[in-house]
Amino acid sequence: MTTVLAVANQKGGVAKTTTVASLAAALAGLGQRVLVVDLDPQGCLTFSLGHNPDRLERSVHDVLVGAAEAKEVLLDTDEGFTLLPATIDLAGAEALLLMRPGREFTLRRALAPLLDSFDVVVIDCPPSLGVLTLNGLTAAQSVLVPLQCETLAHRGVGQLLRTVAEVKQITNPDLELLGALPTLYDARTTHSRDVLADVADRYDMPVLAPPIPRTVRFAEASASGASVLAGRKNKGAEAYRELAENLLAHWRDGKKLVTFTS
Numbered sequence: 001m002t003t004v005l006a007v008a009n010q011k012g013g014v015a016k017t018t019t020v021a022s023l024a025a026a027l028a029g030l031g032q033r034v035l036v037v038d039l040d041p042q043g044c045l046t047f048s049l050g051h052n053p054d055r056l057e058r059s060v061h062d063v064l065v066g067a068a069e070a071k072e073v074l075l076d077t078d079e080g081f082t083l084l085p086a087t088i089d090l091a092g093a094e095a096l097l098l099m100r101p102g103r104e105f106t107l108r109r110a111l112a113p114l115l116d117s118f119d120v121v122v123i124d125c126p127p128s129l130g131v132l133t134l135n136g137l138t139a140a141q142s143v144l145v146p147l148q149c150e151t152l153a154h155r156g157v158g159q160l161l162r163t164v165a166e167v168k169q170i171t172n173p174d175l176e177l178l179g180a181l182p183t184l185y186d187a188r189t190t191h192s193r194d195v196l197a198d199v200a201d202r203y204d205m206p207v208l209a210p211p212i213p214r215t216v217r218f219a220e221a222s223a224s225g226a227s228v229l230a231g232r233k234n235k236g237a238e239a240y241r242e243l244a245e246n247l248l249a250h251w252r253d254g255k256k257l258v259t260f261t262s
């Protein structure tokens with residue numbers, strides 16, 4: 001059974017794209033056949049995996065508007081997984097999709113013929129709660145919410161959780177909210193920890209462990225066209241590996257995910 005995971009938060013800069021790339025590399029390292037889907041018109045995931053969105057002839061945009069099959073658009077990455085890339089054209093897909101009946105199901109339908117070829121699909125949602133994110137959430141079985149460990153970082157989380165609840169009611173009853181993933185975590189201060197305790201308290205949402213530490217390796221990695229797992233041993237890569245193992249155990253054996261507060 002293929003698992004489809006959406007990584008979503010309408011706030012930018014919370015490490016959605018970094019999480020998708022790192023998790024995909026970690027899952028591929030564990031022997032999984034992994035597909036990542038770039039749903040952000042900015043194409044940051046596509047770029048960070050070594051493909052220049054400005055030079056691509058086709059992207060997920062063509063798939064969503066019905067001009068191409070997903071399998072015709074796939075690209076390989078250096079880290080052993082597959083990419084459905086985005087280009088800036090995707091910004092226009094939003095308007096086109098809005099005029100279509102069943103618009104939230106477009107990605108789900110487009111991915112269906114690919115599912116046999118992959119064990120895990122990870123979707124990088126854009127920083128909005130528009131029709132692209134609704135497509136990501138409708139195509140997914142589970143959703144992970146990266147959350148930067150700073151005061152006010154959780155502003156907007158309530159709105160995101162309402163969107164997830166609506167998606168469950170209307171387009172995707174089986175969607176499972178896995179929880180918040182603490183990112184850009186600074187273990188040296190109590191501040192990050194306090195923010196997470198507050199989030200766990202305030203919302204009915206698990207806060208997952210391990211938190212992803214803030215390290216300069218991530219900036220170096222996205223500039224180099226590879227994920228943080230490709231470089232030298234570091235704490236960030238270790239955290240994503242551990243998360244990947246926890247997720248696989250959850251999906252395969254129904255094991256409870258490790259939380260920050262437990």
Ligand code: ADP
Binds near residue numbers: 014016018
């Ligand atoms: P989003 O997709 O949510 O907008 P990104 O994944 O693009 O966020 O991350 C935003 C910025 O933060 C990027 O420059 C990225 O390199 C950096 N970043 C992400 N995770 C970490 C981390 N754990 N430590 C340091 N920098 C990080």
Ligand code: MG
Binds near residue numbers: 016
């Ligand atoms: Mg992003």
